[in-house]
Amino acid sequence: MTRSARRTRRTLQWTGVGVAALLALSACSSSDDSSSDATATPASASASASADADPKLSGTVTVFAAASLKESFTTLGSTFEKAHPGTKVTFNFGGSDSLAAGITQGAPADVFAAASAKTMAIVTDAKDAVGTPATFVRNQLEIATLPGNPDKVATLKDLTDSGLKVVLCDKTVPCGAAAQKALDAAGLKLTPVSYEQDVKSALTKVELKEADAAVVYKTDVKAAGDKVEGVEFPESADAINDYPIALLKNAPNAEAAKAFIALVQSAEGRQVLTGAGFIKP
Template sequence: MKRLLIAGVALVALAACSSPSQSASTEQPAESRTLTVFAAASLTESFNALEQTFEQQNPGVDVVLSYGGSSDLAQQIVNGAPADVFAAASDSTMKTVTDAQLTAAAPTIFATNVLQIATAPGNPKGVAAFADLAKPDLKTVVCAPQVPCGAATAKIEQSTGVDIPAVSEEPDVKSVLAKVSTGNADAGLVYVTDVNASKGQVQGVSFPESSAAKTNYPIAVVKNAPQAELAQKWVALVEGQDGANILGAQGFGRP
């Protein structure tokens, strides 16, 4: 046990010695470096594609992507998770991190997202407009108002005066999608990018009122990021033409 302890201490000491020398040796590109990106779950498909581009452009760099609910990721960063970049799915979750003064600079908006109605393939219930969701015989599932997609739903309900008698308020947008794709709900309000990512398991119905509740996707380099320079490059890639193309193909809007 004692020997283990000594070995552990030695390891920690070694790590402590090696990390400053690593960040100082940025002029040696041969050394492998790891960029850690925390991103909202809805960015999964886009950021996976961008990871390949980034690793081609920056040999020896390994991009590690950690996806999750934006508010969970924000809590993790506030509690000291070693992220270099944070890409959130709402202004309010990014605010958790900026309020803790943990971003290197002010966050910038790199994409927007709007809601779409998801129905079963072929739209058997003939949902055509947002107002149709008020029909009592239609089983509609929405996000809880505490999460960004639910906040957007509530905003549209308010502006249109349509009151949706939802059978469930789910904790995240993917749960809403699952309830629709398994056929247990007739309709659900999700992001247009979720409909695209479902690859035909659900059918999307657009509605003009959705533009009233655009969701912003902010991105920021985390303060004291271990790979600050690479983090800047990642943000530049996301905000550049490559990022715009890939995000656009998934259905994201440009800010």
């Protein structure tokens, strides 16, 4: 082989080595880039998934709730706002039947908490609730009298005394329906001086001394403190009301509404409610 031929052969060998090295470096670089992308993508996806799983709640939650829930729900509303800065809970308390009618007629609300399954059915039958309402507490009746019980009311039958001015909730309202059920169980007939549209209105009549007694809930007697005196009666056991709660179909703030319902059903919520005199379901 001539010197020129040997020089040409060595040049080709080194060129081949160089190309191979470049290809190897290129492959490593490509592998590193691919590995880097693969590592970054799950991290981004994870961060995104975490944000979706725990969204920051904001805005107003509008709750339509039975009048007897006023004290305990007001407390839970404050608790919710502190736990979720940027949120506000507003309440519309009243007779469950009136609230249900408002919802079916398009009143904007996120949550409905009723004082009976019957009034909740007004909303569910109209398909204005999401899913199946959950019973979160129960409530029992009690007689509210003037402080010191000057008329010596001891039984449900005592309320039939013609000399007493007695107030009942309207029969369409859960507390009124429950009172009628208790009277029927005792075989008693009672003609009140007035029928009130919600339990707070009935209680107020006694607090203002416009009535001698009213059949209300134990929770309302407890909330009134020394403004009234409570008298238990055995027939109330035949007229205990379940309280269901539901997310509404057209809720303007559904995510925050779900979180409020979760608070009501939580151990913390249950403690507030039982502390107000409600019974566990």
